[in-house]
Amino acid sequence: MLYISDNLKWLRSKRNLSQQEVADGMALPLDRYKKYEYGKNTPPAETLVIISRYYHISIDLLLTVDLRKISIDNLMQLDDNRIVLPITVDQDGNNLIEIIPHKAQAGYLSGYAETEYIENLQQIALPFLGLGKMRAFPINGDSMPPHTNKSFVVGKYVDNLGEIKQNKTYIFITFSEGITYKRLGNKNDDSVTVISDNIIYSPYEIKLSDILEIWEYVCHIGRDDAKLLPTESDSVKEMFLELKRDIHEIKLKK
Incomplete structure (x- = not known):
């Protein structure tokens, strides 16, 4: 099961950002970003890299972990700001x-x-x-x-x-x-x-x-x-x- 759409919604709400603000921050068309957040499309590899760098979270966590159920504050951060398991x-x-x-x-x-x-x-x-x-x-x-x-x-x-x-x-x-x-x-x-x-x-x-x-x-x-x-x-x-x-x-x- 992939959690990317739920994670995108949760991460955006955690920062109190609109969909337009996030799309602009990632330099993505708003319509394309909405499809990722609504689960209509899965971001391709190059877009996952953009999302990972924007939120400073590793791609594997974005895809496979329900971030709503863990405390990001307790996760270990690496030198390049990737976040891995607690x-x-x-x-x-x-x-x-x-x-x-x-x-x-x-x-x-x-x-x-x-x-x-x-x-x-x-x-x-x-x-x-x-x-x-x-x-x-x-x-x-x-x-x-x-x-x-x-x-x-x-x-x-x-x-x-x-x-x-x-x-x-x-x-x-x-x-x-x-x-x-x-x-x-x-x-x-x-x-x-x-x-x-x-x-x-x-x-x-x-x-x-x-x-x-x-x-x-x-x-x-x-x-x-x-x-x-x-x-x-x-x-x-x-x-x-x-x-x-x-x-x-x-x-x-x-």
């Missing part, structure tokens, strides 16, 4: 990783832009990962060894499609498949080719228009050890806390 920190200033549990992954496509959905996710801090917007996603199947079924991969949010690199692994959030973890093959003008590390699976293409989010792989949490496998009633947070304690003990022994 970053929350703990009392020590460490970035918090939001965990998408297996039981909640089905609702991610409809809830990833909903403030209530994100706020209800469990969070942990892994300071050694450094800065960036992090999120942990569940892995299903055997297509990406050594990551086993039901383990988690932690990804860093990719704000710019130009940042993704061949042969690196990413979590792709798509309309058609939901959460997909794959290695990047070729990158074309309108699609990317993704590859499974398990050779029994064939590479395939994902259209850029099908992609909602991209997260660059930074680490994974394995669950091979039976004692770490939680039941449905166990907390995923407890699993991460146990891992954190293990890491701390290893550091002390060095």
